[in-house]
Amino acid sequence: MKQNQTSYDQLPVTLTADMVAQVLGISRAGAYTLMHANGFPTLYIGKRMIVGKEQFIKWIDTNSGKAG
Template identity: 50%
Template sequence: MKESNYKSYDELPLFLNAATVAKVLGIAPSSSYELMHEKDFPALRIGNRIVVPKEAFIRWVEQHTGGAE
């Protein structure tokens, strides 16, 4: 398993691309692309790019890890 380079949500940029999502979650970039195409994942398409708003990403992580309970 890959290790995240980020130690805090504060270190994240305002919008995350697939490479950043992969680094944060400690997964392969190909897995982050697959995740970003899932129906419930909070990704935005801007032209050809797919980005994830930082706050929506944090909420998604909390919902899927039990952190929001």
């Protein structure tokens, strides 16, 4: 995911920590910290962590005061 995303529509169905970091403009370490946090919609597949696009968007909306 090297190119800048300009809309949620351009995101893949699932996001990795690197993708979460890029979308939110935070470090990779910050993304991993977030993905381990309670309330963040992380899906664990073995040791791999991903987040579904729709759950990620909902989390952003909820945590930015735009839920509704």
